[in-house]
Amino acid sequence: MSQYPTPDQIVSLSTVCVGVGLGGSTSMLACVSLTIAGGEPLLDTFVRPTMQVTDYRAATTGIQDSQLFSSTQMPFLQTPLEDAVSFDQLQQHVANTLSGKIVVGHCLWNDLSVIGVPHPAVSTRDVALYQPFSNALKSPHRIIGLQTLCWEFMRRRCQHGLVDPIEDSRVAIDLYRSHATEWETTILRCNWPSSLPPSTFSGCYL
Numbered sequence: 001m002s003q004y005p006t007p008d009q010i011v012s013l014s015t016v017c018v019g020v021g022l023g024g025s026t027s028m029l030a031c032v033s034l035t036i037a038g039g040e041p042l043l044d045t046f047v048r049p050t051m052q053v054t055d056y057r058a059a060t061t062g063i064q065d066s067q068l069f070s071s072t073q074m075p076f077l078q079t080p081l082e083d084a085v086s087f088d089q090l091q092q093h094v095a096n097t098l099s100g101k102i103v104v105g106h107c108l109w110n111d112l113s114v115i116g117v118p119h120p121a122v123s124t125r126d127v128a129l130y131q132p133f134s135n136a137l138k139s140p141h142r143i144i145g146l147q148t149l150c151w152e153f154m155r156r157r158c159q160h161g162l163v164d165p166i167e168d169s170r171v172a173i174d175l176y177r178s179h180a181t182e183w184e185t186t187i188l189r190c191n192w193p194s195s196l197p198p199s200t201f202s203g204c205y206l
Helices: 065-069 087-098 108-115 131-136 146-154 165-178 180-188 199-204
Strands: 010-020 026-036 041-046 053-055 102-105 124-126
Touching: 010 087, 010 108, 010 165, 026 087, 026 108, 026 165, 041 087, 041 165, 087 108, 102 108, 102 165, 108 124, 108 199, 131 146, 146 165, 165 180
Parallel strands: 010 102, 102 124
Antiparallel strands: 010 026, 010 053, 026 041
């Protein structure tokens, strides 16, 4: 990319997962939110599970089985769906939406992994990996939580109680936008200002 990305080129992604398998230790997609640069939601929906859910992780997600199996809202899809969206429908919609976009988020490898949609690494802006953030907090080799980043760099509180993917995606995009000039200037100078994501998630990036 030879110039700064415009607001219409930027999308923020956040997901919420439930647990499957023995003890619910394996994460499976349950909710996806996408927002644009101004914070307006593009998508906010539950996703029908493809396996038996063994742990809804309700203490943090607030998700109940009725939300994944019965009628739910997808008000931001161009074609409204009556029921909770299937994983295949969701995956295709997200892939189409993210194509050609700069994707912002926090620990994006987790989101891309559970959706199964890889994205070009050079077109990601992960606030969890942005080195100036971690350097400023004297934690250059540690993944810093979104709540901490939100407070330290914007003096805002977030993530009170249950996980809210819309809130998380908005916080991530606000963090990015608050440092976008220096972030993008560094990239235009052919330097990458972020740490690498975990190597076990290399398949999430193109």
